Amino acid sequence: MLFPESWLRSFTDPDLTTDALSHQLTMAGLEVEETQPVAPPFSGIVVAHITEIAPHPNADKLRVCQVDDGSGTPLQIVCGAPNAAAGLKVPLARIGAVLPGGMKIGKAKMRGVESFGMLCSARELGLSQDHAGLLELAADAQPGQSLRDLLDLDDTLFTLKLTPNRADCLSILGVAREVAALTGAPLRRPQVAPVPVTLADRLPVDVQATDLCGRFAGRVIRGVNARAQTPAWIKSRLERAGQRAISALVDISNYIMLELGRPTHVFDLNTISQGLTVRWAREGETLKLLNEQTVTLQPDVGVIASGDQLESLAGIMGGDASAVTLDTTDIYLEGAFWWPEAIMGRARRFKFSSEASHRFERGVDFANIPEDLEVMTRMIVDICGGEVGPLDDQVLNLPSRNPVELRLDRCRRVLGIDVSQSQVEDIFSRLNLPFEVSGNVFRVSPPSYRFDLSIEEDLIEEVARVYGFEQIPDVAPMAPAVMTAAPEARHGPHLLRERVAARDYQEVINFSFVEEAWEHNYAGNTDPIRLLNPIASQLAVMRSSLIGGLLANIRHNANRKQSRVRVFELGRVFARDAAVADGDLTVKGVNQPQRLAAAAWGPAFPEQWGVPVRQVDFYDVKSDLEALLGTRAATLVCEAAEHPALHPGRAARLVLDGKPIGWLGEVHPRWVQQLELAHAPVVFEVDVEAISVSPMPAPAELSRQPFVIRDLAVWIGAGVAYGDLLHTLRQAISADPKLAIVKDIRLFDVWRDKNAVQAGQSPETSLALRFWLQDADVTLDDAQVEACMATLLDALVKVHGVRQRA
Template sequence: MLFPESWLRSFVNPSVSTDELAHMLTMAGLEIEGTAPVAPPFSGIVVAHINEVRPHPNADKLRICSVDDGSGELLQIVCGAPNAAQGLKVPLARIGAVLPGDFKISKARMRGEDSFGMLCSARELGLSQDHGGLLELNADAKVGQDIRSALDLNDTIFEIKLTPNRADCLSILGVAREVAALTGAGLTVPASQPVAVAHQDTLPVTVEAPDLCGRFAGRIVRGVNAKAATPEWMKSRLERAGQRSVSALVDISNYVMLELGRPTHVFDLARITGGLTVRWAREGESLTLLNDQTVDLSPDVGVIAAGETIESLAGIMGGAATAVSLETTDIYLEAAFWFPEAIAGRARRYKFSSEASHRFERGVDFKSIPEHIDYISSLILEICGGQAGPVNDQTLALPLRQPVSMRLARCRRVLGIPVTADDVRDVFTKLNFSFTEQDDVFSVTPPSFRFDLEIEEDLIEEVARIYGFERIPGNPPSAPAVMLHTNETRRSEHDLRHLMAALDYQEVVNFSFVEKAWETNYMGNADPIGLLNPIASQLEVMRSGLIGGLIANIQYNQKRQQSRVRVFELGRIFRRDPSVTDGDLSVAGVRQPLHLAAAAWGPAEPEQWGLPVRQTDFFDVKNDIERLCSQQAQKLRFEAVVHPALHPGRSANVLLGEQVIGFVGELHPQWVQDNELVHPPVLFELDVTALQQMHFPDYQEVSRQPAVFRDLAVWAPSQLNVQDLLDTVRNNQQDGQFLDIIKDIALFDVWKDPKSDSQERSLALRFTLQDPSATLEDTRVDQCMNAVLTLLVEKHGVRKR
């Protein structure tokens, strides 16, 4: 928001400099992003009156002006401006004047004629880029007066950046309240005396939606002159606040909005048929706005209608059908309180923003509506004339101002300083808060213009702001150096991140909001959790898996000529679960487990001379999972599975014992093609809770006895999983005779005769055998291997190769 310092000081004028004022506001939470002078430095320029203009004898485009600069003598000025005319008042740079850019004026001779100064355009004074002619001044400007005083150029433009909660400061009055509280200077509020009622005409207004509009007020003003000129003082303030002048009626409405924070709307009464109705829009209705944009309305958008005709978007923008024009003679002036939640997000839905919606969706004072209507009415009557009717004020459902309590002890603890009860009283008094005090507990009733005071911490913030952040000492924190206990049976999230980094993956953080197509395609989720107000149209649902974001990361990097990508994300997913109830860290009906997902794409190893280039495959990533779960290797299993995101023959569930903790696999060819990837990435996603569980380290002495290795090759049905063979042997090690010396089993060969139609394949297993207390003899080894073969034949019908 922009505003001139002079406008602010007309409300409150503390004895501090411009820089001090800007610093003070910034330290109070109203950040001043920058200040800029209204005009650049220049001197020696005064108001002058052109008495006579005659042609230059030696140049067709130049003229000789006889100019009165208030010194008592007429000056001869040679000028080439097309608008130089007798009787005009313009800026004159006298000899010795210094223009912006350190350009000094001296006596000049132009085509044989002397020129004792220069008449200036707005561009030459640095006021605008207009250089089509001289800057024309008001006829009542005093000749000889310094131009900086005449145009009030010794002013500064403040640019303030407000946080969304401080809607009360979206006006000069709101900022002035803060300055008065910070400095103790007196606050002068524009007087709003009741306007004399000249007729009894009213416009009937029906409010059908009290949840949209809590208060509606308006009055008819007849006989206005819409062609009246906006006063220069008002036009100047509007322009310096970033508003262009449109017409007197529009300018007055904008002026009151900037000065008091009160958005109003002026209807052309002649264009309203019957009365007005405030209601929610109906399906299929549309409206052409003041900006000539036609919008299709939905039932959650508020409107003001006249009969079946929609006149304006409630609290956002008026319609073109009832807009005032220079031919308007009778108007209806409206001011209302619209509930913030009924306005928030509606303008953004139609891809525009308005000054009114920016304020209403944050909260506007609902108490001062009648006074503000009288104030704007007085300005209209003063500038445009007319006769005002009575104010029709309907109060339907105003927000309840519930008292907010603040404990002095809590305030001291949060701020870390020993503020006293007197300090708190002083702060709340400066802010004009209505409060009570009992047993060091302050109870504040928020003013009607403060929608940001809801909890105890809000009041503590007010104390800190007005007490002064700079008065809070910057003491270094102190903490006891106590060693914390380490849970060796649980890995932290940071440990998992370090493990993934050690496996050559880089961490990414993606949005929890994803495209709906990702949920359908990658997770098979036909009913994802939708967002009521998405930050972007495509990010409309909550993710139930992490792999969609990783695939997008790979696609992004491929388009930027990256040939190898290995990324992981540790984040929450969101799934519907009716059993979940509301809690401090939970939302009813939504389960939010923490998952770890990774994707590997491109060569398995960085390109180098010692290794041939090989694309990452399923078994590379499977090995990464085994290293992640090395503490639970005995329980880790992989089972083939069909997953909507993965290749049908190259995907598996990951299990710890009987619990499925995730999946791993190569991306489905369909999604590889849709994402235009040159190679399929391999992905996995695991439940973090399962990964965090570890066994307490149980160290055993390394056996001094040598290990014995034996191979066993068997013919097994093609559909038989190797994992089933391994499980059978391990499950019978305790009960089975001779099997207790088996330490490890590894599959080292799979073969099938390509010319045979047999449904069998050869599986070659290598057994590591060892007894920790005695050297194994051939007899015992043979007994073990025969027992293994017998067990596999009985359980799975294999035969020895």
């Protein structure tokens, strides 16, 4: 929120410097992000009146001006500005004046004619980028008056970075209330006498949706002059608050919004054929807005209609059809309370934002609507004239102001200070919070403009920030710090991150809310959890998979000419689960497991002379995953299966100790093409809980006996997988004590007939397995080894029908 300091001080003027006021607001929770002067430093610039002007004798583009600078002696100034003319009031830099940047003005001779100063443009004074001509000043400006005093250039612009809960401070009045409470300076709220009613005209308004609009007020004003000039002081305040002056009626509406926090709307009465109806939109209705954008509406968007014609997007933006113009003569002035839940996220849905929706979705004061409209009516009549009708005010469905209790003992424990009852009473009084005290319990009724006071901690926060965070002593906690022993077999998230990073992956942290298309494409989730108030229209649902974020990271890097990307993320995902109940760390109906996901794209190894360049594949990433699992990798099984994000023939369901834990595979070609990647990334995603516990290593005596190595090659049918063979061998070894001498099994060769494959046939595949055998006590003899190998081969023949390859 941007505003000039002088505007704030017109409401309350504490005896504080600009820096001290900025610090006080920041320490009270209203962070002053930046302060900057309205104009850069310059001196010696005064108002001058051009009395005469003549052509320069030696230059076609220069003219010789005689100016009155209030000193009583005319000055001769040579000027080349195209708008220089007799009668203008313009800024004059006298001899000795210093311009922004340090340039000092002295007497000069231009093409043989002396010049005793310089007439200035707005850009030369650092007031704007306009360099088309001299800065024209008001006709009633007095020659010789300091330009800084005339334009109030010694002002300071404050930029507040407000938290979303402090909607009451989205106005000068709201900030002034805070300053008055913090400093004790008196608060001066604008007081105006109601404008006399001179018309009996009323516009009927039918509020059909009280869950959309809780209060609606308005009045008819006829005979206004929409071409009236907005007073300079209003224009100045609006411009310094970041608003562009448009026309008197629009400027007044914006001014009231910024000063009092009251968004209003002004309808051109002559464009409204019938009365107004406040209702929810009908599916497919369209409305052209003031920003010339045409939007298609859904039934959860509020509108103001006149008959079948939509006139306004309720609480967000007015319609183009009923907008006031310079030819408008009759208007309808509207002010309403729109329920925050009915406004939240609607503007972002249409990919724009408005000052009105920014306020209404956070909560706007619903008690002072008639008073604020009276202030606005007075400004309209004083500036634009007109005849005023009666103010209609419909109170329909306002928020209940439920009292909030504060226990003084609880407040002391939370803050760690012995705040007294009288101090708390003083703080609540300064904040204008009505309260009752019963013993040590305060019962506070939140005002109509404070939507952030609903629980006891909110009141404790109010006490803390007005008491002063700087006054709360820095005391070490008194609770005993008892270190709890973590189970050695359990691996926390830090160790998991360390292990993945050691495999040359870089950690990323992505948003938990993602594009809805990601959920459909990468997770097959047709019913994702939607956000009520997304920070952006494309980030509208909660993620149920980490894969989408990692693929976006890869695409981002690929677009910036990175050829090799390896990223991982450890975070929570969110999915619907009716079995989940409410708890301290759970939300009913929402499962929130932690997942670990990684993605690799580009060359398998950094480019170097000793290794040929090849793209990362399924087995590279599987190796990384096995390194992460450590000793448990022996029980990891990859089962061929289909996943929405993965290649149909290059994806596997991961099973650990007989339980599914996640997925591994190459990204589906469809998504690779959509991401515009030259190669397919390989990703895995596993459940953190499933991989967080590993058995402790068991020490064993090393054998002094040599290993015996034997190879076994077998033919297998098309439907038999190597994993199935390995599972059968391990089962046989565990069931027969004589096979305990088998210490390791590895696949070292795969062969199939290429001609048969090219012909579309399904030939047998030859797998060559290598076995390591060792006895702990004695050297193995050939008979024992051959018997062991025969038993293993027999197991494969019985279960899978393999044939030994000669």
